[in-house]
Amino acid sequence: MTDALSITRDLVRCRSITPIDAGALGVLEKLLKGAGFETHRVTFSEPGTADVHNLYARIGSEAPHISFAGHTDVVPPGDESAWTLGAFSGEIKDGFIYGRGAVDMKGGIACSAAAVLQYLADHGGKPREDGKGSISFIITGDEEDISVNGTVKLLQWAAARGEKFDHCVLGEPSNVDTLGDCIKIGRRGSQSGTLYVDGIQGHVAYPHRASNPVPDISRLILALSDEPLDHGSAQFQASNLEFTSVDVGNSTNNVIPGQARAKFNIRFNDLHTQASLRELVEARLAKAAGNRIKAHIAWEPSNSNVFVTRPGDFTNLAVAAIEEVTGRKPELSTSGGTSDARFIASYCPVIEFGLVGQTMHQIDERASVTDIEKLTQIYRGILDRYFA
Known part of the structure; x- marks a missing residue:
């Protein structure tokens, strides 16, 4: 099934504690291949580190090129007996889907995948009717760990292949209290x-x-x-x-x-x-x-550089898509810690917008079913505006 909730469930049920994949990338690869994406599974390692599996998928070969990025690895669940529902159950209760990664950030990835599949189904399997335009996914497996064999190397690999990105949406749980309250446009x-x-x-x-x-x-x-x-x-x-x-x-x-x-x-x-x-x-x-x-x-060595995506056309279309679905005008924020956006920013403008982050990394991490549906609509709205 290609709806966002089903994809979230299937991803959460993969016990992908960083840097183990446990089948999560396979869930996405199967969906994207079925929609016509060219997919690549790329593994990186360094002495003293575990192998990390990553996925790059693209449909289309011309600009404009928008990418959706994210990570399928999750932090450990802690005391699993303390969870209301299983830590990797993907079960739904009282309007929430439970499980490690539901918020950070398998839910966000699922919404972007569902939105893209729906968009392509409505546009003859192509980003644009004139044959131009590209959509890609940059999905990695060690963001919650040391972040050396994931996004940074996958981007280097893609650049060596001649891949060029125009804009990127990273599905980290950027919202503080309510869906639509915040877009991250930079990080310290x-x-x-x-x-x-x-x-x-x-x-x-x-x-x-x-x-x-x-x-x-x-x-x-x-x-x-x-x-x-x-x-x-x-x-x-x-x-x-x-x-x-x-x-x-x-x-x-x-x-x-x-x-x-x-x-x-x-x-x-x-x-x-x-x-x-x-x-x-x-x-x-x-x-x-x-x-x-x-x-x-x-x-200490550091790869956490400051970056900012200046407000402009790209942030404006994202704000418009969010307002249309939620009725809220999000704050353009640079607060918070680090994310893989710090690597992506060297290749193209990037924004972070995903689910509400209140329960990420906690016991009983859970995402609102309604928010998952709305986030999918927002991503669809971004695509509609981007390729208009």
């Missing part, structure tokens, strides 16, 4: 690091023979945290640096430690690049440490 970047402060280990009874790094790292934490990195930009809220742990590795109370360290994460907006951000924080550290405190930062 993410950069982590560890602050190290070196001292001299010694006995607590003889502090003059030691140099305690604990007071020093406390001062530096305050110095780096207190001054804002910026005050926000036209599309983004202010960047923020948050310390998440402080440790000296000391198991006794009569030894002054020789080193203290503190982990932190920065969510940064489009006023910074990773390089300029690091330079700014390093300069503030040097000023606060002076010549007395010995401190340095070890930066």
Whole structure:
């Protein structure tokens, strides 16, 4: 069956705990092949990581080319005995379909697939009557894990084949409270690091023979945290640096430690690049440490860059499709964490719009049946406008 609810059910019943596929990609591939898509199952791996299976499917060979993206892998279900219905049951109760991934984001993928199949059935199996236009699916399997063998590599593989994307809709659960309240048009970047402060280990009874790094790292934490990195930009809220742990590795109370360290994460907006951000924080550290405190930062590698899709024709047609179905004009937002859109943005403008995210990653994750029906209508409205 090709309706969105049936596809959601079939996907949820695949126990695709990241990075295991468990048949989820096969569900989609069968549907898309039957509609005339050329499909490719592509597997990537790196030393020390598990193989990740991905799916790329396309119908049409010319521009304009719109792609629907998503991931079929899910986080672990937790205590399965605590679920009202089975964690991978796909059962319906009181107007909701239950199961891990129903919201994040098998439900969104199912809606896009159903909308595309319905659209093609109404248009003679082609995106446009003149033979132009393309529709594709970028479906990956490790978004909930380390995100190295999924979207980033599948996009590289597609580009090497000569694939060019004009626009993309990522079906992440972007809505906060109600379907139609929010479109994600960008995300802040993410950069982590560890602050190290070196001292001299010694006995607590003889502090003059030691140099305690604990007071020093406390001062530096305050110095780096207190001054804002910026005050926000036209599309983004202010960047923020948050310390998440402080440790000296000391198991006794009569030894002054020789080193203290503190982990932190920065969510940064489009006023910074990773390089300029690091330079700014390093300069503030040097000023606060002076010549007395010995401190340095070890930066972690990061592929979470800031991106934004500027409001324009593409966002306008999405807003119009949402308003038509829900009666709501969505906010164009850049809030929240990271997603695979950070990779897609290097290839084409991308927006995120899916189901309501209130129960994602929770026990009893569930999606409203009504929302699934409406999201399918919204995606259909996007297609109608895109190829008009």
